[in-house]
Amino acid sequence: MKALDELTFDNRFARLGDAFSTHVLPEPLDEPRLVVASKAAMALLDLDPAVAQTPVFAELFGGHKLWAEAEPRAMVYSGHQFGGYTPQLGDGRGLLLGEVYNEAGEHWDLHLKGAGMTPYSRMGDGRAVLRSSIREFLASEALHALGIPTSRALCVIGSSTPVWREKQERGAMVLRLAHSHIRFGHFEYFYYTKKPEQQAELAEHVLNLHYPECREQPEPYLAMFREIVERNAEMIAKWQAYGFCHGVMNTDNMSILGITFDFGPFAFLDDFDAHFICNHSDHEGRYSFSNQVPIGQWNLSALAQALTPFISVDALKEALGLYLPLYQAHYLDLMRRRLGLTTAEEDDQTLVEGLLKLMQNSGVDYTLFFRRLGDESAALAVTRLRDDFVDLAGFDAWAEQYKARVARDGDYTQEQRRERMHAVNPLYILRNYLAQNAIAAAESGDYSEVRRLHEVLTRPFEEQAGMEQYAQRPPDWGKHLEISCSS
Secondary structure, X not given: OEOHHHOOEOOOOXXXXXXXXXXXXXXXOOOOEEEEEOHHHHXXXXXXXXXXHOHHHHHHOOOOOOOOOOOOEEEOOOEEEOOEEEOOOOOOOEEEEEEEXXXXXXXXXXXXXXXXXXXXXXXXXXXXXXXXXXXXXXXXXXXXXXXXXXXXXXXXXXXXXXXXXXXXXXXXXXXXXXXOOOEHHHHHHHHHOOOHHHHHHHHHXXXXXXXXXXXXXXXXXXXXXXXXXXXXXXXXXXXXXXXXXXXXXXXXXXXXXXXXXXXXXXXXXXXXXXXXXXXXXXXXXXXXXXXXXXXXXXHXXXXXHHOOOOOOHHHHHHHHOOHHHHHHXXXXXHHHXXXXXXXXXXXXXXXXXXXHHHHOOOOOEHHHHHHHHOOOOHHHHHHHHHHHOOOHHHHHHHHHXXXXXXXXXXXXXXXXHHHHHHOOOOOOOOOHHHHHHHHHXXXXXXXXXXXXXXXXXXXXXXXXXXXXXXHOXXXXXXXXXXXXXXX
16 A cells, blocks of 8 residues: 555646646645544555554645645636536636546546635635535445546545635535546537647547447447437436435536546435426526436537537437437346346336336335335235335336336345345435534534444445434435535
8 A cells, every 4th residue: 555655647638738737736624623524535546544644645635745756737617517618618616636547557537626716716715615525525435436437536634714605614625536528518619619639639539548348349429429328318217216316417427437526406306306406597408317317318418519520410420319219228138137127027017117107296215115115925925015105006006017017027035136126226325414513513513423424324335333314314304405516
């Protein structure tokens, strides 16, 4: 394991030059202190977990110190925000400190969010507050534990720096890790500003570093776009299967690698509601839970437009046509497994849709339903879960179909069924009220609940002794928390 001064930097994005990013130094936080750190994320950099407890750790990720080899840069990009195009966005409060490669040869961006003002801050202060930093940290690591492609979070550093939002809060920084922080909006920026040389350089950079296998194809850029389409289809299928709502699916928040990042007003479903809107600023419901699938396709279409200098329109349309079938295949595969099924039948889509229709407006907890469905045999499980539904006759009809489907699936023991279903149906998810409880404690100076919740969420599928409170349905107040983009 390495010490902090043993990290090896290779700042490939910085070498693209000033047309792509601007050199900016972090603005240090006052009295930086460790709130929480992820041992699993530290391991990606081969870091010894013990270094998180040292003063230099908080100083580095609180903006006070910098590696000599780091080259902090604020990236420039644009994007479609709530459907309207904004010509210039960029890292308004984040900095790409540099790229570190580990002993396995993997490159990881060190991206510090809340690092202060940049040329792209757009009247903002460049800061992030403690509550949003904690939420992003917990979400990053929780999604990873669920198997959903995501950026990672190394740590949150708190401070005494005052920051004004709706009220005075305390500033914080979160250190994010990803193989790249390039977004759809990077390509849009150079396309709409009519800078073909820089756009070609960006495309070569992404192709060579992140999709090198596409070089072997007759049309490398088209092969790359197809891969981006598939990765996004799979990511969003997993969002939908596990009830994750991103909240702000602007094209500047969409990763060129097909990973979840830029967490704002996200939420996991408590009671199932296909029309759930987690961002209280989203008055039209553009980014509601059920809209995430078509918005994913819309965003890929926006990226396709920006790639027309490299790929024919007909080829782009054909590649975009893969999105929905790929999404449906990934989604149905995961939902089959969540229902305990090991084989495929033509009517499985109808079985899944029928269940979700019954869940709608019944107050059924989306996560706990699937977990409890695997606790017992299909017959016993549906009997116990029946009272959660409003339409009892409808549920009884669905239950008969489900039991027959399970019987046709294969001959296996209840223990095998439970083990298989519990491996894909989490007991613990990042519910908004759990995050809010941890944030409230942290804002009063007690970081123990943030750390405990993080530990629980790193093993979402395993029943953990003494952690029953994290597997409960939320109280009424916890179901209606309003989350905004303000952070």
